[in-house]
Amino acid sequence: MWGSILTEWASLILRWLHVVAAIGWIGSSFYFIHLDLSLKPHGELPEGAAGEAWQVHGGGFYRIMKYLVAPAKMPDELTWFKWEAYTTWLSGFALMVVVYYLDAELFLVDKANIDLTPLQAGLFSFGSLALAWLLYEGACRTGLAKHELPFAFGGYLFLVGLTYAFTHVLSGRGAFNQIGAIVGTIMVANVFAVIIPNQKKIVAALLAGQAPDPELGKASKLRSVHNNYLTLPVIVLMISNHYPLLFATRYNWLIVAIVLALGPIIRHFFNERHAGRKSPWWVWGAAAAGMVAIALLSAAGPRGAKASALAAPATYANVEEIVLSRCSMCHGAEPVWATIVTAPRGILLDDAEHIRRNARLIGRNAAWSSAMPPGNVTEMTGEERTQIAAWLAAGAP
Known part of the structure; x- marks a missing residue:
């Protein structure tokens, strides 16, 4: 009995930490994307500054400037945004262990698909998590990510293919959680393996009196853009376990495919508005059509019931x-x-x-x-x- 009670409390505490950390990470990410797109250049900027923005919040006015690479001199104090991302992943993976790995028979395995043991299901989950990230990282480091549209389309097909496979190996609940965990892992790895190391290299160059390599900033920006477009789908996937008509119906993999498409186009609308460009209002028509399609697919019932x-x-x-x-x-x-x-x-x-x-x-x-x-x-x-x-x-x- 005590083991079950402790597991329940661990699940509550980890879920609470995971949600709070994710709010901090996603909130700061959305804010900086908005800030980056809304910065405007003018003649009074310091050398090396790409633009500035004036904002008002909480009764105060804020003047914010961005340097394309780095300022000429290292500031005395520098705030790093990384622990929100790390805490989100660490708490999420711990929660995955407590809920899905320790209770694999209930939440990860579906004997109607494949009769896996809890150990086999756990190893399959963790192995696919690592492999998917390695494939993404390899594609980025070979330069494929520089071709934005082909890379985005290829990545989309990759994730949809994984989802189809997961829904035929794991339970529907486990499959949705698995694809969400893969996307979340890619996002955190972008911060841990690229964005923060590149920023540290830029800081080190400044301290050494050297000019930082501008390619470091470009590589970090590219991964940040990837994270921006992946955020909305991963949120839906992470809360989907509360909605059985999403994860436990006949066309669950197709529902994920629609979610993976809707999230980026909705972010595209806000990104265009933040940049001061013409708002792509067609996005909301596409989003409405996608929601209707999800509702119809969720009404198809479970596999095998006629x-x-x-x-x-x-x-x-x-x-x-x-x-x-x-x-x-x-x-x-x-x-x-x-x-x-x-x-x-x-x-x-x-x-x-x-x-x-x-x-x-x-x-x-x-x-x-x-x-x-x-x-x-x-x-x-x-x-x-x-x-x-x-x-x-x-x-x-």
Whole structure:
């Protein structure tokens, strides 16, 4: 019991830290992108300055200038923005271990895809995380990233291909988390392996009285732009585990493909506005169409569930038997699953009153999607999911 309680508390603390750190990182990233694009040059700037911006906040006025490479003299104090990114990744990976690796049977493995052991699933997850980053890093260092549109399109196809593979190896929840973790790892690695080291080289050159290499700043800026366009998709992927109609439906991989496309084009709208250029209002039409497409795809139901598979009309007695045999092991007054102390979210499904009260939740998680049972550990069949869906369609009599 104590192991489960400690795991639950670790999950809470790590999730809290992860969210707070991510807010700090994403907020500062968005601010600096806005600042970079809105800087305007004029004749009064110091030598080497590319532009300035006047801003007002909290009752004060701020005059901000940017140097393309570095100022002629090293300032006495310099603020570094890096620990927000590092803390986001470290807390996120620790949370991934606690939630997905230690409870792999529930959240990472789906026996309907491949019957992996928890160790095999964990190794597959970590290995693909490292390999994906190495492939991205290799592509950038060979100069492919300088060709912006082909690189962006190739990267998009790469991520969509990975998502399709993950949804056919891992659980839907695990697949969404995995592709989000890969994108997040790429973003943090950009900070850790390129942006901060290059800034340190620039500082070292200034302290030595040398002119910094301008290519260092250009390389850092390129990785910063990559991070900017990846931010919105990774946020959706990281919160998707709360929405079973996204990760546990038939076309979940296609939903990710749409999210990976919508995020960058929405960022494009704001980047263009920050730069003072003509606002691309077509973005919102494309975003609306993408959202409608996601809604339609999420209504397709889980894989393997077909209305024609029903041999007889669905009755409450059949649904009750399915729920009691497939769900009550966790959603009972005294759960029998080793790592679960109390019914998840306090939802009980161990008698007729509780089943009727939570009918729509049952439908959302076990009929219209395959989110429950997690990892399909109790092996609910497609016909059983169809029976629940038919019972709900009839008004849950």
